[in-house]
Amino acid sequence: MDRAVAAEVAPRCHRVLEPLHAVVYFAPEVEQSFADAGLDDDRMAYFAGRAAPLGPVGAGVVSATFYNFNPRLVARCIPKAWSLVEPAEVLKLRFAGAEAALRRLLGDAADAPELTELAGLVREAAEACTPEGRPLFAAHADLPWPDGPVATLWHGASLLREHRGDGHIGVLVSEGLSGIEALVTHIATGKGFRLDVAKRLRGWSDEEWATAEQGLREREILDADGALTEQGQALRARLEERTDEVSSAPYRMIGEDSARRIAELAKPFTRTVLKAGGIPQELFARG
Template identity: 40%
Template sequence: MSHPTSRTSPETARRLFPLVGTLHEVAYSQHMHDEFVPLGARNYWDSYFAGRAAPLGQAPAEVVHAAFYNFGPGEVARHIPYVWTLMTPEVALAARERGCVAAMRAGLGDLADSPGVVRAGELAERAAYSAPTDGRVLYAGLRSLTPPEEPVARLWHAVTLLREHRGDGHNVALVAEGIGGLEAHMLLAIDFGMEPEKFGRIHHLPAPLLAEVLGGLQERGLVTASKEFTGAGRATKDRIEALTDALAAPAYDVLSEAEVEELILLLEPLAAAVTAADL
């Protein structure tokens, strides 16, 4: 398989992924949801869809479902467009930023006001605004926003751009392999050694639907009757991850090799602090 040409190696993109992802994921904390409750959010998922979909404007559920890729039938439509009767996308973006900055500060503690946060934000932002937008709808929507200037907000916004850029590329890799969103969750669960139907993101879906999805993977020869990878399934999962890494790598080409290593060194203690805080 040919991969996009990039000066940054896929292996380097893989090293950055958990660091960027950990900092971005404060977006799914209670701090974020707390900002949406006064706006009328009925539950966490109202907050999630309003905040994450807001860069797309008042897009219909079908568009958000396509962009997010990995939700079950009707899940998006339970929240979109309802949340836009409560708030505008602009209000949702502001609420999400407030919640994420509060969560990031809670996780980082004293590190929040350190020079490392400022420098990491500078490097991450350069990478985040240099990546290609082709085929990356959610990333392009985020990139159209004015970046915040406050250092913690700036860092969170930059890592979120990098995370969604990678996520959009991951969806491309899944589509190229003919793997649907629910199938992707099952393959990830199997990779983790878990029962696919019990995986956290899909366990609540109707049992007949989950059985149909699993059965489709088994019929294609990707998963065994005992719910493990076949050789073909393992190879498919590996190709998806390799292409995802390769598609994510060009974002970091704007940085020198030394700057990429500096960014990794700066992000490591920040990600460790947020992980330890268990937000």
């Protein structure tokens, strides 16, 4: 597949697969199983769930690979989480909870032949990814594939998401944006979390946020009102374009027809998940 075509298909696939992965962060099945095991703090459960494939790592590794979270928030949760629940047990709970949540949200569609086809294509794309420079993806990719199409689809979507995320961090570093600066500029696009939600979930204080905004104003990325300047808009467009480029390799490997088939097959399943409330829309801005 031509690189330009792949860079166009990659974000389409990402948009329709991301909700199928992200249900794990909001599913009551996952939240309850983590709480029962001892991870009753939602931030600790989040960090432990995503970081568990890395093993019992420290806060520095989690801060580096997650990037836009306040390191103090991470340090409050990691490595304490591993003293409560071992990473291997966290992984078992996460996989089981994610599959149960997807089955609940999809209903009868969970057993559709189209889902089995989609799971196979997503696995093919995920297995075409390479781990160089992508530590969080590599850790998740080292895990054995689960049984069954629903669990396979979730794991494959998670792998593609972490592959893209690691690539995105590389792009942010190359553009000289810190974690909080990356978050501030993304919120300024109006396409992410609401401002109050972003601060709370990522652990940044009003003062820290204001300091980051001031630094971005000095670089002429934000204007006096906190909106993106023309230069800031160009920066965000460049970040997304470069992320699409560095995330396109698995779709080039499986070919244009298969990549477009992923987007076609995933769309109705994602609509079903969103309609069923799998991702709480009230957390997000309406821009």
